[in-house]
Amino acid sequence: MCGIVGYVGPRPSQDILLAGLARLEYRGYDSAGVAVIDGDGALGMRKKAGKLAMLRDSLKDAPLADGSTGIGHTRWATHGGPTDVNAHPHLADDDKLAVIHNGIIENFSALREELLADGVVFRSETDTEVAAALLGREYAGNGGDLQHAFRSVVNRLEGAFTLLAMHQDHPGLVVGARRNSPLVIGLGEGENFLGSDVAAFIEHTRRALAIGQDQIVSITPDAVTVTDFFGAPVQAEPFDVSWDAAAAEKGGWSSFMAKEVAEQPEAVANTIRGRIHDGQVVIPELDGLDELFIGINRVIITACGTASYAALVGKYAIEQWARVAVDVELAHEFRYRDPVIGADTLVVSISQSGETMDTLMAVKYARERGARTLSICNTQGATIPRESDAVVYTHAGPEVAVASTKAFSAQITALLLLGLHMGRVRGTVADASADVAELAALPEKVARVLESEQEHVTQLAGWMADTRSVLFLGRHVGYPIALEGALKLKEISYIHAEGFAAGELKHGPIALIEPGQPVFVLVPSPRHSALVHSKVVSNIQEIRARGARVIVIAEEGDAAVLPFADEVIHIPLAGAMFEPLLAVVPLQIFAMALATAKGLDVDQPRNLAKSVTVE
């Protein structure tokens, strides 16, 4: 949601801003704009509702004088519809000052009233214009000190925001601030950048600085200054981005989603790399942090959407290996009741982006309540890991498609690693060698599913392009995968889909079964539990008897399912905890192929944003 880019340096900024915004498109947006201080020191601005192409066309038709200081924005509408006027930047101080913003300013109505009473005339319905007008008033009132004015404004704002501003009387300077919303600095040679995430500037530099909560940054071509909201200097942490611009390119694939599904063996392998030593799982980032795992009596895993389904797999793994009770809580439900947590609770948060506001707020809440916090995250320099006591990074590389695929696999991998790491530290895993061997074998097995089932599942999706509803059933760790299969289908193909625990069938959902109803059933290996396997086979018989069209995902050689299945998708043999990583792949391919068959944009489904930075 909302993408932010800032640039100061020797080069003309418009192309840099537009390219940065294009790389942030994946976050989801409905309008875009840029402001530039041109070579004569005048501020120019252009903004357009719709896709970035609309803005580009407008700039082509009526070029804006270029200059080497600029800010750019993609907006996902919150206050006020997605119109040209509501798009960012917003101007103030006789259009000499430009402001862009991500987040929600919660006290904007009171501030707006105050400014209206002062005679300010607003052009848009946005909270951002209120911040711009406030900054304009401060700036005019303090004799033209932009940094000072900016500090006093951010101290008056409540809510979540990343705010960037520049003034035509200060070419070569962009100021930014962040509270509960993302902002990263890109460090160049004689030029500097700001971005919602590193994708905004990755083609220019991989050297970055993470800015903390409630901090302000000023960039000029030669200097970066970070302070707190009161002006006290802060030491920001530099880091090197571990991927390059090519990793975030489509590179010949039909969609980012297709590329990311195919990248799963690598995502899993990269997440495991460096974390297995002498047949044991040892996560180097957790070195010296054993106290996080000892003396706890409960683990809560909190996340949203797909990440919450990874969390459910993690529950099974951590309970089995670390012998501690695990609950999974949707982050947006967690802090709005009075959960029983304290110093003996470990709260694990999972987030691909590391910026999901619901998850961030859950982490902050857990910390305030004295819980220990650990995050699993795919994005370096993101807010959630910074707010946690420890972080285990998934190394899936940049995920651009809105629907999460490789990040999901990497999250499950990280949770399996965490479970085995905790089991070792807590002394509850005597011999991890078999599980470690399973982990090591995963990338090759995921690759095998991709290779063997791609065509079959794509064909299946083609036949089902007119289907109006699909159900997914699973038991044990297959249950979260059923939920994930349904979510993938809903979000990119707009088909009604539901995932159920197979055992729930007779408690209600079986009423949905009518002749021809497609149902995917995830069948656990009989080698893990003959009992659970036989229960799922019975469930298949029950729905088959009522006319369901049954598509089974089962391990190679599972003959028991054959008589009752209309279609069988095979996955390689794997240990119980490892099957989800194989079983999810055909479901991702199915959703993608069905959406493609319906002519839909699989990378940017309607109404969705990749990074949900508002509650």
Ligand code: F6R
């Ligand atoms: C679904 C999807 C979302 C995210 C959820 C959390 O494909 O991508 O459900 O999983 O919005 O996002 P992160 O992991 O960034 O916190």
